[in-house]
Amino acid sequence: MKQLRTPIVSVLGHVDHGKTTLLDKIRRTRVTAKEAGGITQHIGATEIPIDLIKQICKDIWNVKVTIPGLLFIDTPGHKAFTNLRRRGGALADLAILIVDVNEGFKPQTEEAVSILRTFKTPFVVAANKIDRIPGWQSSEYAPFLKSWAQQDDFTKQKLENKIYELIGDLYRFGFSADRFDRIKDFTRTVAIVPISAITGEGIPELLMILVGLAQKYLEENLRLQVEGKAKGTILEVKEEKGLGITCDVILYDGTLKVGDTIAIAGKDDVIVTHVKGILKPRPAKEMRVESKFQSVKSVTAAAGVKLVAPNLEGVLAGSEFEAVESEEDIKNFRERVKKEYEEISIQTDEE
Numbered sequence: 001m002k003q004l005r006t007p008i009v010s011v012l013g014h015v016d017h018g019k020t021t022l023l024d025k026i027r028r029t030r031v032t033a034k035e036a037g038g039i040t041q042h043i044g045a046t047e048i049p050i051d052l053i054k055q056i057c058k059d060i061w062n063v064k065v066t067i068p069g070l071l072f073i074d075t076p077g078h079k080a081f082t083n084l085r086r087r088g089g090a091l092a093d094l095a096i097l098i099v100d101v102n103e104g105f106k107p108q109t110e111e112a113v114s115i116l117r118t119f120k121t122p123f124v125v126a127a128n129k130i131d132r133i134p135g136w137q138s139s140e141y142a143p144f145l146k147s148w149a150q151q152d153d154f155t156k157q158k159l160e161n162k163i164y165e166l167i168g169d170l171y172r173f174g175f176s177a178d179r180f181d182r183i184k185d186f187t188r189t190v191a192i193v194p195i196s197a198i199t200g201e202g203i204p205e206l207l208m209i210l211v212g213l214a215q216k217y218l219e220e221n222l223r224l225q226v227e228g229k230a231k232g233t234i235l236e237v238k239e240e241k242g243l244g245i246t247c248d249v250i251l252y253d254g255t256l257k258v259g260d261t262i263a264i265a266g267k268d269d270v271i272v273t274h275v276k277g278i279l280k281p282r283p284a285k286e287m288r289v290e291s292k293f294q295s296v297k298s299v300t301a302a303a304g305v306k307l308v309a310p311n312l313e314g315v316l317a318g319s320e321f322e323a324v325e326s327e328e329d330i331k332n333f334r335e336r337v338k339k340e341y342e343e344i345s346i347q348t349d350e351e
């Protein structure tokens with residue numbers, strides 16, 4: 001079997017509905033699951049290895065695993081998500097749409113659903129802040145269904161009503177949705193997982209459904225393999241002391257090595273340069289070392305890294321890049337990028 005790469009997951013939702021808290025909670029779980037493989041910090045992303053996910057989900061785990069973990073990208077907003085494109089799709093393979101279950105859909109939730117629909121990104125709805133449902137009895141990190149079984153009927157009904165409102169809102173956007181435990185086919189119905197990003201309730205189911213979806217949707221998709229040409233997206237272009245202008249990138253395909261020649265889609269034309277250095281954040285325990293970064297010789301998708309290369313001045317955030325070996329490769333890249341950007345602008349205009 002071919003090695004599958006780590007799927008990229010983005011979290012979208014209305015401001016204050018809990019994006020940051022959810023990612024922090026997933027990261028902090030490391031404390032309660034020390035023996036599992038550690039969380040890896042990337043540039044602009046966090047990797048949660050599959051062993052840790054399994055451990056968080058240990059009471060309910062029932063899927064066969066083919067992916068190495070999940071890479072959560074820290075997209076600060078919807079604009080970043082739409083700018084972070086690759087091959088005519090969104091950079092993320094999957095998304096979590098987070099909604100404060102007490103407030104329901106808000107303008108940015110609607111915007112997020114439209115974006116996900118445009119890019120055909122499979123997503124799971126995290127109906128957050130269930131601990132605020134009147135009468136809710138919380139249990140730290142419990143699977144949702146375990147917590148649910150402990151609630152009284154009045155509280156259950158309150159949550160059910162909120163979930164039905166979400167189902168109605170999603171229906172307006174053309175999605176059929178239901179609470180996850182009532183779904184048979186996760187590729188046809190959008191799963192709603194009630195969670196609390198504060199107590200951790202429901203996070204086991206949320207992660208397990210993401211893993212299941214990632215595997216189901218993406219296993220046969222070539223995009224998910226680590227072989228072949230390195231391809232990625234520029235997250236940010238910034239000056240680093242002693243290094244000059246560098247690019248923070250998400251590598252979504254292939255393996256990138258120091259010395260590789262890469263073509264980057266610039267504003268007006270393609271920029272061709274070569275990779276002088278690939279930097280990763282240093283593990284927290286090595287923080288006393290002078291530099292925040294450690295240099296590596298190569299990196300395999302999916303990963304967030306900092307690239308050191310000459311001629312990065314004209315590079316824009318959101319641009320794509322690809323490893324190239326010949327003039328022919330550069331020509332093909334230029335044509336592909338041009339065509340896809342045209343398609344995207346047509347799609348976005350239609351929204």
Ligand code: GDP
Pocket residue numbers: 013014015016017018019020021022128129130131132195196197198199
């Ligand atoms: P973001 O803007 O989507 O990143 O939202 P934040 O993660 O910053 O959360 C906004 C506020 O909601 C913060 O005060 C959080 O502590 C709070 N919050 C987030 N998730 C929950 C939750 O599950 N339960 C409760 N009670 N509060 C939450």
